Amino acid sequence: MRGSMEPKVLIFACDWCPGLGSDRAGQDRLSLPSGFRLVRLDCAAQVSGEWVIKAFSEGIDGVMVMGCHLDACRHQGANHRAHKKLETLRWLLDGLRIEPERLCLSWGMGREALPFQAEVQKFVSTLKLLKTGEKA
Amino acid sequence: MTGSALIIGGGVAGIRASLDLAGMGIPVHLMEREPFLGGRLLQLDRLYPTDHCAWCPVWPLLRQVGSHPLITIHSSSEVHSIQEEAGAYQATIVHLPTYIRGERCTGCGECLWACAKKSTVAGREGPLPILRPNSYVIPKVFAINRNLCGECPGCQEECPFGAIDFKMPQETRLLKIGAVILASGFDPGRLEGLEEYSYGAHPDIISAMDFEAWIAESGPNAGQVLRRSDGQKVERLAFVLCAGSRDRRFHEYCSGVCCMYAVKEALWACQRSRDLWATIFFTDLRACGKGFQEYVQLAEETGRIQFIRSRPGRIQPMGENGALRVLYEDTTQRNTREMIVDMVVLAQPIIPAAGSENFASLFGVDRGRERFILLPDDKFLSPATSQSRVLACGCCQGPADAVQSVISASAAALRAAEILAQRRAA
Amino acid sequence: MSLKERIGAFLCTCGKTLGRSLSIEDLKSQALRLPGVFFCQVHDALCQEDGQAFLKEQIQSFHPDGVLLAGCSPRGHGALFQRLISQWGLDGEALEVVDIREGCAWVHADNPDVASAKAQNLLRMGWAKLSRKELSRDASIPLLKSALVVGSGPAGMAAASAMAGQGLRVYLVEKDGTMGGWLRRLSFLYPSGDEGANILQRLKQEIEPSLLITVFLEHEIAGARGYVGNFQVHLRGGEGPKTIRAGAVVLATGAQPLVPQGLFNYGELKGVMAQEELESQLLRGQNLGGTTAFIQCAGSRIPQRPYCSSICCPVALKNARLIRLRWPQSRVFLLYRDMMAPGVDLEHLYHQAMDAGVRFLRYSPEHPPLVEGMDCVQRVKVLDSLSGRETALEIDRVVLSTPLLANPQNAELAGMLSLLTDDYGFFCDRNLLEPNRTVTPGVYVCGTSRWPCSVQEAILQGQAVAASVAALLRAQRAKASDFGVLDGVKGWPAVVNESACSGCGNCFQACPMKAIGLQPFDGRRVARVNKVRCTGCGTCATLCSGGAIQTQSLSDSMAIKMIQEAFK
């Protein structure tokens, strides 16, 4: 896979909204970028910064965290904390001059097939731009 | 085992009631006219005032209903007849064929794609005859709507499991029932009667239920707010409340939930298209539930939703697919005005579901104002109807939102449990 | 037991349709290459009877300690398979369902190579997760068949009698000397027009004779400990403190109307009264002839109290009509902003009031009515926003419809039972479709302590709560993981490794469910998870630098391994 243009994307998805979105995308037979792997979670708040960091160190190009929309978290706002925490990590990446765009937070957009597809495609195209930027 | 309960209607009220009853250890027969459970709630996109998607709070309930050992689901079924004997009912339930064998279908969707490709019904517009469970509703199997189906062998050939069977007979089941809970829900009332709003004359004059489906993320436009006539972005949107309710010509009562869902739809429309302005024509803005006033405030804070106390006198299409002219009197300014909008949403009344009439007569239950099921005791000590062993909850006994429905459903379930316990004792 | 040595893999081809977009053979060989996987079976439809039979036969003949199942999305049949394998003597958690249908074959149908490669990765990820899954640590808790009801208003009484009807032992705690709460002070009830006393009587008749209900009058809650199934609630008052053990707690603490001090010259002019004063006058059968003006939204729907108390309009309608009917000579004006009469019955009440000759004037918040008079009220000036005319009404009395305020006690109770209250002090419900449940399992809320509601709705809610409690306490025991964010959703509690815990309290501060505490452990403080409250959101784990607290559904080691396998 290394060197191929298709970015490697790891998606951490809360099973409530985005998990449903991914299933619906399948049921509608939408075509999605080939390079993504989806990990189902009980809540987006389960994603720890270290996982994201580890993913990067394992050579994954981009990590996407998808959760329910910000005030509809089943766990009384756990995703608020997740949002801040991962935002901090983005600042940290920025500080080390690693593109923070590699970590994408998406709240509440992944519930339906089409928005899910749109989110993933958007992220993948961003990553492609980054790649070409590196090449150039 | 003593008597079991029959719950009529697989909407959120029926689901809640059956879960509570089963939880109390009482076998439940849950009967739904449609092939799938979920009722009206699953036709909604979002719920006010928390803006949760309608699906998320429901699917754990559905999953429980689907897997509960004490709950028997009779989908696409109807009550054929009732015999009363010795303090119990003998119900005959007709299970209409879905032409897809539940035990064989895995929901792989092959038939759907086959149908889309091969269907012999030439030039058919609109929906496919094959109904797909909208991601894991219960039961998880597909169904065929015979009225739309041309009975070509297309899907049969494609189905890997031979689940499709056009010869599927209709089954009748005999149930012994100790108590009945009516949860047959509501139907959106017809709007054709209101000439002044020329509903049907113009594609952009649309009912609220349709509008919600139209702008839903899962809807045909993936969440964009477009005109039905020419697919252009909607920039000026008008909601007309009390269209057909609080109106002596049609329904004198207030449909209870329109104010709030209009606000909700306005909010979501505004969120989904950044350059949309909405006007809500109201009579009394009945926002009197937990968090409702704040929800209305939220709408006001957007600055893109204005509230006008008025009931428009006329809605005129300007040309074939042109814009719409709304003539109204602003009752607080006391002057008649007109407003040109791209789309008008009519908040249609909530009326008892078509079936409820039938059920009422079957069980000999009285109906009160406006043909809603009558609760003589006014729910004061129980949600019992004129027949002591028949209870009612949800919208069949008056307009109710999701919260009120589940509350009345649980209360009905409790009462049913008491009735059955008395039978046990007797 | 951490690493699974005997994993059985099953591939479901969904009627060979998956074979079209990905190579099942490669997938099978991949599976067999995975450490610990000692057999791999392919089947066309595991979810069907024959498939289930096949699964059963395989599992019971080979006795794997973990099952790796690749097929449709776990959301599809995951719960079913879990139930099945737990019936066949395996831990339901020893199952990992890998979604190679929705998330792989179907979305990459156009590109079989990609789909196959991805399916293999997904399978490896599933294996990684399964093989590192600890045996689920859960707690089994006893469920006492008793419930404690706080407050004996209509909601509390209804709940108590209904729960007793379901065979539960009920303790009804009331801070006053008699039962009934506000119901005692109400004359007639809308919409039916029953007498309040009559309803109260009927409720009492169900409670007093019951052997299962103990009523503690003049008692209050002093403190509460424990969790669902086994709360210990301390009472004060009466003849000394006592402690009640109950499986569930029902809060029906009610609410009280705002005393409109300083509003519309209340307290300064005679004849300006609050709605409940009018109620008692009606009860006493006082003469209310002459002219009456009702002013709605007195102290509500204003910036400092923005909510609508929702019962004031119907109450005013009911009383206004009552006055008109009893004293035909009387004149009654109703000054409102929006007439909150939703539904069939209330709208009907509205019409009845109109027909009875009540005059309605709509005022706008910008121009509230002016109440005038010397020491006794004489006139109300109001600008009718509909006619635009300012009218001065010569009146004998003004009735202010004031909102219900949350019981000040609520905050204290919320603290004891770690509940959430909204900005106004009413209890928060857990979820839109579970209106009477709180975020604390086993604690329920009904009536006006949740939100202002009519007596009728309060009783209904009381019965609704009773149904939930009866269902909850039916079993002898329950598992901690049964209490997730919603009923029917598992909430696997987080687990703490005390030796690695620094006691820094990040988890305890951040936990959105208030499920974590700090407690001594050989000389230091370490985090302790309340297994019932915890819903497994994982916030704690992500904020623990030392990795001392972990979620069971996806621990760090599982996650890392999955990440490493994702693109192998």
Next chain:
Amino acid sequence: MFHSMESAEERTRSLGRELLESGRITGLLSIIADREGTRPGFLRKPDEVDSLVLEPRYLLAPVCRTLQAMDPEATLGIVARGCDERALVELAKAGQVNLGRIVLIGLACEEEIARQCGCGRPYPRKIDVGQKIDGSKGNVSSGEGSGRPGQQLDWNAELARCLKCYGCRNACPLCICPECKIGLAMWVPTGVVPPDVFSFHLIRAFHLADKCIDCGNCQDACPAGIPLRELHRHLLKMLEERLGYVPGLEVDRQSPLFTDLKHGPFNGPKIPRWMNTLGENEL
């Protein structure tokens, strides 16, 4: 200069003596110099106080934590510079020290020391000794070299020098975990030098993101002279700009990472605020 230095030391000693004589404190924690050399010391008797010195600057907070762990009942006096105080505050938030049993002698840093440290806040909140001087605004210099703003650094080159000696971690007053993740093979591959940028440095920095009190110990401890402080300064800047939070200032102010977007308790099902939060990656 030297004169005022003298008097600062004298003043500190007299304060320390008073505290010891009054019996308010069990002992005084400070830097001491005697024939055995200069080191952190714990003075129990008033007459020992003569050995107290102020230089060199050395972070005493971790020592204080150790002492309290040994004897929780003791009340400790401590000569605290700004960094000491901030460290103690953060440690107190993390339940590691008990401020109730600590008496601070607030020491404002001399200009020279402040400059050497490139300290942004070279003074405690309550100053008993010395004059408050403004901290340096800009970025600190790595070593004595000329200051370079963090954004311009070539981090790959900088971090390539890392020897993985864990000096940065060991020197950090706020690294309190019994098991440190960057020591575990699960997180940081063992036997790789320089360590993988992501796992080693990012995890370390991330853990301190909302705790770092900018004492500079990590950077001073680094034998490879990696300007680690630049990284933390950047984080602190963002933290202050976006979340209005500065670690180490108030004991009762919890880290924003523990709360909702709208600070304060989340009130269950409530009115959504998606209007300004949905889909945005900015706070």
